[in-house]
Amino acid sequence: MNLVVIGIGLIGGSFAKDAKKIHPDAHIIGIDKSESHLDEALELGIIDEKGDYDVLASADVVFVSIPVNALMVELPKILDAVGDDTVVMDAGSTKGLICEVVNDHPKRRNFLACHPIAGTEFSGPSAAINGLYEGKTNIICEVEKTAFKLQERALELFQQMKMRIRYMNPQAHDKHIAYVSHLSHISSFMLGKTVIEKEKNERDIFDLAGSGFESTVRLAKSSPDMWTPIFEQNKENVVESLQEYIQNLETFKQLLLDNEFDDVYQEMNNTNRIKQILKGIPLTKS
């Protein structure tokens, strides 16, 4: 199998590692705008060689894991360069604009719009880990627009990586993911900001913060290069979720101010249901 990974960081690098494990004979070519990332990926044995878009014509599978703003520019060029029998899949955290930008491309049938719900707060080739995708959900959009035999090739690979497949339309994906992913990142970033602003002396945070705080602000370590364009592309849904979140915080604050502690209790008690909901979410053992 000729696999080309465009964007060889945490997501692309982990995909390459799993692919190599499943297909030891796979030849993996890495493409990245960062030379140092490519060198690092080579040293780490994540890729077999560096390449450019010229290699796309003979690729069986192209996995594109670059920021979603770059995807808007590169995806059409990538499709221009691939062969008739190449399947191109992305890993973007937004789907609406990305499906739109390639919708009328003559090689639309070569593209499978994907969003594997997997990752960590780290980035770069050194953050790539084995088994990142195991047990994780991979959302596929507009599957009917992809050539059937290319769907099959992609799905076989996903199944070998033990991913759970879910089909959605891009609009539903972007709306839902704003709540369960994009909003979490904003709440985490702003929590980190609030505490840092207050605790000018970081030593105090260090001493008083426990694992609960660490867990809640973990996502504030995430890459702004990756997340800014996601928020830009999914602005409408993100703002809506953010507005509802702020409203819930305001309500909670008002209950405190009004000494309505029975209601404060109920707010938390009702949300404890999250225990059952979360039971099904596989954690990344990194």
Place this chain on the structure above:
Amino acid sequence: MNLVVIGIGLIGGSFAKDAKKIHPDAHIIGIDKSESHLDEALELGIIDEKGDYDVLASADVVFVSIPVNALMVELPKILDAVGDDTVVMDAGSTKGLICEVVNDHPKRRNFLACHPIAGTEFSGPSAAINGLYEGKTNIICEVEKTAFKLQERALELFQQMKMRIRYMNPQAHDKHIAYVSHLSHISSFMLGKTVIEKEKNERDIFDLAGSGFESTVRLAKSSPDMWTPIFEQNKENVVESLQEYIQNLETFKQLLLDNEFDDVYQEMNNTNRIKQILKGIPLTKS
């Protein structure tokens, strides 16, 4: 050593387990308003026997781990019942009102106001784990009001449990902890509420949520019985931190609405410093 643990859940149970490991000859008596918790603690071997306040007179160490509203009522009664050579320590997440309520107690010198920054989102005796306190910070308030030899006894135990000791006044504790602990719980509870409200079909959350979401809402599993009185007692600081948090979220939302994505990037980039800050926080391996 005669150790009495009042409130034999996650915090008290874990304390008892470590104490038994360090002092195999220790006799541990459990007191709890829940008979079933006491029976469970006995079955699990966390305590040697059940007891009541009559046993306090002959105790060397009394560890009180009950909700902070119960502490306000029970702590004076506990001090009434203890012997001259007994040291009583609490584990409350607030310190101001608790130090106040016993300030003029004739046995104030027998009390050491503590807050070990340790825990998980679970509760009850079955949630008790070994080594919960290892490497964690234990904040001690008004240490000068505790009899010196009783301080020594308590500190020896804390050191054997490998806790890091930090001395603060109750007001500073309550202000700082509102930011690094209490606020995290509210942000997490309200994030959970926002997503649950939106996703009436929980199957969608289950499918789309990743480990990032799981980490950010983990604290929303916490016990409302424990947290409602904490928010009540630390209301002023909690509301202040919540207001600043909401303001930061509003600012972020406005940047999105105004398409100021360079500023959105900067907001996240500045908060990435949290990486370095968090490096020092020991995680609970449960």
